[in-house]
Amino acid sequence: MTDTATLILDGKEHQLPLVVGTEGERAVDIQTLRNNTGYVTLDPGYANTASCESAITFIDGEKGLLHYRGIPIEQFAAHPNFVEVSWLLIFGRLPTMREYTEFAHDLNAHANLDESMKHIFQGFPRSAPPMAILSAMINGLSCFHPELMELEDKTQFRRAAARLISKIRTIAAYAYRHSLGKPYIYPDPNLRYVPNFLHMMFSQPYEPYYCDEDVRDAVNLLLILHADHEQNCSTSTVRMVGSSQANLFASCAAGVCALWGPRHGGANVEVLHMLEQIHAGQITPEEYVAMAKDKESKVRLMGFGHRVYKNFDPRAKMLAKVAERLLRDRGKNDPLLNIARKLEEIALEDPYFVERKLYPNVDFYSGIIMRAIGIPTSMFTVMFAIGRLPGWIAHWWEQNQEAGGMIARPRQVYTGNNSTDYLLMERR
Secondary structure, three states: OOOHHHHEEEEEEEEEEEOOOOOOOOEEEEOOHHHHHOOOOOHHHHHHOOOOOOOOEEEEOOOOEEEEEOEEEHOOOOOOHHHHHHHHHHOOOOHHHHHHHHHHHHHHHHOOOOHHHHHHHHOOOOOOOOOHHHHHHHHHHHHHHHHHHHOOOHHHHHHHHHHHHHHHHHHHHHHHHHHOOOOOOOOOOOOHHHHHHHHHOOEEOOOOOOOOOOHHHHHHHHHHHHHOOOOOHHHHHHHHHHOOOOOHHHHHHHHHHHHOOOOOHHHHHHHHHHHHHHHHHHHOOHHHHHHOOOOOOOOOOOOOOOOOOOOOOHHHHHHHHHHHHHHHHHHHHHHHHHHHHHHHHHHHHHHHHHHOOOOOOHHHHHHHHHHHHOOOHHHHHHHHHHHHHHHHHHHHHHOOOOOOOOOOOOOOOOOOOOOOOOOOOOOO
């Protein structure tokens, strides 16, 4: 196989290097294209553009594979541990017992927010979107931890990563409690990562919330399955902002803003709204699917299809099992889960969806799980952000360590007016 591709432009041949990844992914390296030819590529949405080389996450959309640092995502299901997976993504390997213990200790030791930050929460109206608060408060952390603004070595970076992963759940819980006018609940240093977060969310003064094993494992797995997903919109945003040498807090705050969009992090909310509408409207799943197939209808089947996966989203398979187990063990018969299962069954047998490779994605079941735990829809995207944070941190650091890294600066194809003279006001 040749190690170059030949591009013919204006009758002239240009040799472009080929790059092959460790899993066989192939790319044409066009870094010198504009300098050598005067041309740029046009790729709206970057569907055919690799913006970087990365060793963090591998996706094979045709086969439905997702690997974190080479480990298939399914292998985290038996003993889901979000803290362990966070270390894996950020530092490139599974932690030793000592590393894990120290990292977990750091997460507990730094869960509290500076007391002054409470006054900032009070400045937001109770109706403020939690994602707006989350982004603002992550940016605000840089004011309270100026020593972590410039990370000169791996030790400083580890400290910054631990503080950010720890404090994001405190910020999220405080934002939720502020929206309800309830007192803030301090983190409990005796609790592990997920139980501590749920304690801050749901405990009341003198009435602690008890997180059972099933809920702990379900939330751990939910966070793990959202922890990284290659160069998605929010991760690419973190990398783009970070390429300007913006600090870790600012870069991750930008990631929160990107995730806030309904096309990205808000998709599971749309799925739950769809299921609720079907249930409340007393229409059958069959009728809803028929409307979704009608080109004249504005109805969409939410939670199906993915930009990358052209097969089953492996995360959806795992969450479907968790949703059934969580509800079964609680003796609940959630009609929304029954509707979701029926929609999945219909779609997987319908040529319309099969031919278009529209399979359930991760958003299809995540909302049902959070609903079962008691997390309101207003917090769904915040939960996504908590899970995705280790991936953002890993990508920020990976990019930061590259020699000769460039600031991201895409080109464009200009389609506006030709050169036009300025007219004085009286001549317009």
